[in-house]
Amino acid sequence: MTTAMGTAPLDRPPVRSRVSPVTAFRQGLILAWRNLVKLKISPAQIFVAAIQPMVLTLLFVFMFGGAIQGNRHDYLQFVLPGIIVQSMTLLTASVGTGLATDLNTGIFDRFRSMPIGRSAPLVGAILGDLVRHVISFVLVLGFGMALGFRITTDPLSTLAALALIMVFSFAMCWVSVVLGLLLKTPEAMSSIGIFALLPLTFGNNTLVATDTLPGWLQAWVKINPVTHTTDAVRALLAPKGAESAASPAIYTLLASAAILVVVVPIALRLFLRRK
Amino acid sequence: MEYAIQVEDLTKRFSDTQALAGVDFTVRPGTVLGLLGPNGSGKTTTVRILATLLKADSGRARICGYDVATEAHEVRSLLGVTGQYAAVDEKLTGMHNLVLVGRLLGLSKSAARRRSDELLERFGLTDSAGKLAGSYSGGMRRRLDLAASLVGQPSVLCLDEPTTGLDPRSRSAVWETVRGLVADGLTVLLTTQYLEEADQLADDLVVIDHGKVIAQGTADQLKAKVGGQTVEVRPADPQLLDDTLRLVTEVIGNGAPSVEGGLITAATQDPSVLPALVRRLDDAGIAVTGLALRQASLDEVFLTLTGGSDEEKRTVA
Ligand SMILES: Nc1ncnc2c1ncn2[C@@H]1O[C@H](COP(=O)(O)OP(=O)(O)OP(=O)(O)O)[C@@H](O)[C@H]1O
Ligand SMILES: [Mg+2]
Numbered sequence: 001m002t003t004a005m006g007t008a009p010l011d012r013p014p015v016r017s018r019v020s021p022v023t024a025f026r027q028g029l030i031l032a033w034r035n036l037v038k039l040k041i042s043p044a045q046i047f048v049a050a051i052q053p054m055v056l057t058l059l060f061v062f063m064f065g066g067a068i069q070g071n072r073h074d075y076l077q078f079v080l081p082g083i084i085v086q087s088m089t090l091l092t093a094s095v096g097t098g099l100a101t102d103l104n105t106g107i108f109d110r111f112r113s114m115p116i117g118r119s120a121p122l123v124g125a126i127l128g129d130l131v132r133h134v135i136s137f138v139l140v141l142g143f144g145m146a147l148g149f150r151i152t153t154d155p156l157s158t159l160a161a162l163a164l165i166m167v168f169s170f171a172m173c174w175v176s177v178v179l180g181l182l183l184k185t186p187e188a189m190s191s192i193g194i195f196a197l198l199p200l201t202f203g204n205n206t207l208v209a210t211d212t213l214p215g216w217l218q219a220w221v222k223i224n225p226v227t228h229t230t231d232a233v234r235a236l237l238a239p240k241g242a243e244s245a246a247s248p249a250i251y252t253l254l255a256s257a258a259i260l261v262v263v264v265p266i267a268l269r270l271f272l273r274r275k
Numbered sequence: 276m277e278y279a280i281q282v283e284d285l286t287k288r289f290s291d292t293q294a295l296a297g298v299d300f301t302v303r304p305g306t307v308l309g310l311l312g313p314n315g316s317g318k319t320t321t322v323r324i325l326a327t328l329l330k331a332d333s334g335r336a337r338i339c340g341y342d343v344a345t346e347a348h349e350v351r352s353l354l355g356v357t358g359q360y361a362a363v364d365e366k367l368t369g370m371h372n373l374v375l376v377g378r379l380l381g382l383s384k385s386a387a388r389r390r391s392d393e394l395l396e397r398f399g400l401t402d403s404a405g406k407l408a409g410s411y412s413g414g415m416r417r418r419l420d421l422a423a424s425l426v427g428q429p430s431v432l433c434l435d436e437p438t439t440g441l442d443p444r445s446r447s448a449v450w451e452t453v454r455g456l457v458a459d460g461l462t463v464l465l466t467t468q469y470l471e472e473a474d475q476l477a478d479d480l481v482v483i484d485h486g487k488v489i490a491q492g493t494a495d496q497l498k499a500k501v502g503g504q505t506v507e508v509r510p511a512d513p514q515l516l517d518d519t520l521r522l523v524t525e526v527i528g529n530g531a532p533s534v535e536g537g538l539i540t541a542a543t544q545d546p547s548v549l550p551a552l553v554r555r556l557d558d559a560g561i562a563v564t565g566l567a568l569r570q571a572s573l574d575e576v577f578l579t580l581t582g583g584s585d586e587e588k589r590t591v592a
Contacts, residue, residue: 015341015349015352015353016348016349016350016352017346017348017349019348023381027379029376030379031375031379033372033378034364034367034374034375037367037371038366038367041366041367041407045415105362105364105365106358106360106361106362107362107363108363108422109326109356109358109362110356110362110376110424112327112328112354113326113327113351113378114326114351114379114380114427115348115349115351115352115380115427116379116380120379136559180563184360187556204487253474
């Protein structure tokens with residue numbers, strides 16, 4: 001080859017000034033593949049993530065089941081949808097943790113110095129994580145069913161429950177991304193970051209009915225989108241009476257949209273700034 | 276002529292450190308520039324600004340004519356970067372690392388695989404292609420990192436201390452690779468603390484210290500600039516080392532000769548000391564197995580240059 005005199009070798013695509021959104025999304029998918037390959041290499045990760053909700057289920061059902069609702073089976077029907085939503089909300093912390101890890105290893109420097117969509121690494125991290133959410137949903141639900149949980153609706157409602165959880169998780173992943181970008185280290189993320197998620201994941205009606213709580217806590221529980229997601233998922237999987245999933249589902253969707261509107265610009269700003 | 280890299284008066288400040296205080300240099304296409312400097316002199320900062328990872332406070336930098344601040348995307352598609360710390364994904368195999376980069380750059384699955392195979396072969400990593408990068412040795416990781424920055428066939432390559440921490444064999448392997456890349460027409464900016472490396476690879480050198488260029492030119496120009504020459508004498512009979520040393524001191528005067536492993540080394544500004552030394556040794560009947568007058572090594576040049584700037588700073592402060 002002759003000296004390149006500052007021009008590109010012949011087989012290089014022309015130099016562009018940006019990538020199209022479609023290309024950026026495809027790059028996001030490729031980066032999601034990166035996260036999934038890791039999952040394939042160490043599948044234990046996903047079980048570790050699912051063990052905590054499984055243990056919680058066992059604990060609550062067998063220790064408190066009798067005391068809280070008098071009947072273990074009824075309590076399982078009540079608590080499992082909540083544990084699924086709660087554990088999947090907690091699971092969103094892993095995006096931020098993964099991001100903080102990547103930020104410290106220099107691999108993101110490589111991505112950032114490549115001609116790819118600027119936000120592709122974030123999209124990739126989130127999409128990759130959502131796959132873990134689906135797997136974890138199936139695992140925890142399957143575990144609950146092995147313990148005696150019964151889906152009293154139909155498969156379509158079950159899918160709707162999964163879809164609703166995924167929408168909410170997607171929004172929460174962006175919150176986690178912001179935390180990860182702000183806290184910067186995986187250690188900080190797994191302590192402070194998860195602490196920041198606690199009011200959401202425990203200030204809700206997962207374990208006990210809202211009306212048994214003190215007034216100030218009731219107020220928060222009623223605002224907390226996790227409460228509404230849980231209500232919707234309960235209604236979609238194992239309604240006690242004829243309660244409708246529609247209004248808590250709409251609340252969840254609106255809350256997710258609101259979270260996204262606030263948090264996505266912040267995440268992009270934090271991620272894209274060049275110091 | 277269009278420069279492959281053009282850096283104009285770059286400055287960069289981190290809270291209390293002036294990392295770059297106005298750096299200028301240019302790199303002609305197809306050549307290697309060695310950016311030399313001691314720890315903390317601003318080498319990595321310069322590379323990161325070129326790689327569009329950092330924003331300069333002022334000044335401009337262009338890669339093949341594209342501005343790193345306003346035309347970052349174009350710059351990214353022309354530039355390959357190997358950072359000071361290997362940017363590989365430890366939880367992926369060597370192969371997956373390269374395929375990932377290839378796919379991100381728009382190669383098809385099979386094309387990405389082919390390119391990765393090619394690069395793994397070139398960097399002697401074929402046998403470890405299926406192992407996690409986290410299990411690689413430091414040298415293998417660096418080679419993988421270098422391979423990753425070549426997947427996109429860049430026109431300009433920035434290497435930040437590519438051989439720091441490598442054993443001599445891996446080091447010369449990296450040197451061979453860089454020579455091969457330059458033969459293919461790439462332009463290379465190489466930062467290093469090893470003078471020998473710069474001497475081996477670079478067409479031109481830029482020495483920076485405290486974020487400022489303190490010297491530039493070819494290796495020979497820099498050596499000439501500092502002006503020193505070194506006389507080396509090795510007596511055949513180690514018993515005569517003391518006598519020889521006395522003689523060298525007499526001839527050279529204030530050259531402050533030093534002895535190491537039977538070799539006497541002394542600095543001088545005057546090339547005519549050599550014939551005088553030969554006569555005196557002959558008269559004294561001292562046989563030598565080595566006698567040479569050579570230009571000061573880049574190491575000596577480097578120490579003189581960076582040491583000087585330290586003193587300057589102190590007197591200014
Ligand atoms: N992110 C940062 N925040 C604060 N100071 C920084 C940062 N990056 C670099 N510096 C400071 O800027 C100066 C130049 O650093 P730089 O990394 O460019 O040096 P270098 O020549 O690459 O050194 P080395 O040979 O040790 O790699 C140093 O004093 C360093 O401490
Ligand atoms: Mg450095």
